[in-house]
Amino acid sequence: VTLSQEKDRHECNNLRVQNAKILTKTSLVSAVYKDENPLQLTIPKLDDLVHVCANMGPATDLKFLLRETMGRISAVSARVNELSFLRTKFVTKIGKMIKTNRPFGGEDQEVVCSMKEGITVVLRLTPDCPNIGGSIYVDQIVGVGGWEPRFLNGVKDKINGLRFRRPIDIMTVLESEISHLQEETGFNLPKTPEIPGRNKS
Numbered sequence: 001v002t003l004s005q006e007k008d009r010h011e012c013n014n015l016r017v018q019n020a021k022i023l024t025k026t027s028l029v030s031a032v033y034k035d036e037n038p039l040q041l042t043i044p045k046l047d048d049l050v051h052v053c054a055n056m057g058p059a060t061d062l063k064f065l066l067r068e069t070m071g072r073i074s075a076v077s078a079r080v081n082e083l084s085f086l087r088t089k090f091v092t093k094i095g096k097m098i099k100t101n102r103p104f105g106g107e108d109q110e111v112v113c114s115m116k117e118g119i120t121v122v123l124r125l126t127p128d129c130p131n132i133g134g135s136i137y138v139d140q141i142v143g144v145g146g147w148e149p150r151f152l153n154g155v156k157d158k159i160n161g162l163r164f165r166r167p168i169d170i171m172t173v174l175e176s177e178i179s180h181l182q183e184e185t186g187f188n189l190p191k192t193p194e195i196p197g198r199n200k201s
Contacts, residue, residue, distance in 0.1 A: 018050070019050060022073075028041050031081070039080055041083070044076075045071055046069060075112045075129065075130070085168055090171055093112040095110030100103070100127075102127070110123070110124060117143070120141070122141070123131070125167070129165060136166070136170055141156045
């Protein structure tokens with residue numbers, strides 16, 4: 001990471017963060033799960049962190065920037081392995097990064113998983129995923145062939161209350177909950193899942 005600083009107008013002895021960028025390669029692929037079409041994720045630019053630094057005092061801004069940058073690199077490095085593993089277990093579509101209004105910057109990411117039960121799940125990964133509990137949740141869940149939304153939404157609410165951090169964990173528990181729901185309702189397996197569009201709001 002390279003930093004550019006400028007003198008504070010009011011305190012000539014203090015330097016302020018003005019710019020920051022990562023000099024090394026920002027595109028990461030899994031070092032654990034390799035296939036013919038490897039998943040590639042990109043570490044987001046640091047402009048949003050620099051913007052937050054503008055509201056902080058000297059030295060505090062630099063500490064914040066370094067801490068958040070290292071956390072960002074760590075999260076993306078771990079996430080590329082987690083999502084690569086998820087693709088070995090579920091039919092998975094890796095979505096693009098989505099800008100958020102969080103006070104400390106960062107971007108969310110959508111991941112769409114199709115289940116054999118005729119259910120498609122849209123996962124939302126926050127910037128800290130998979131390093132912190134509660135950093136991933138079910139954003140949408142839809143089914144075909146007769147699944148009632150009220151049943152699926154009940155499963156969604158239950159799953160989101162458990163505060164997961166790993167995509168494979170949330171999908172494994174979700175799969176188990178759907179299996180239990182089938183036993184309780186006597187519901188037969190639908191055939192074809194559908195992929196819901198991203199929530200525009």
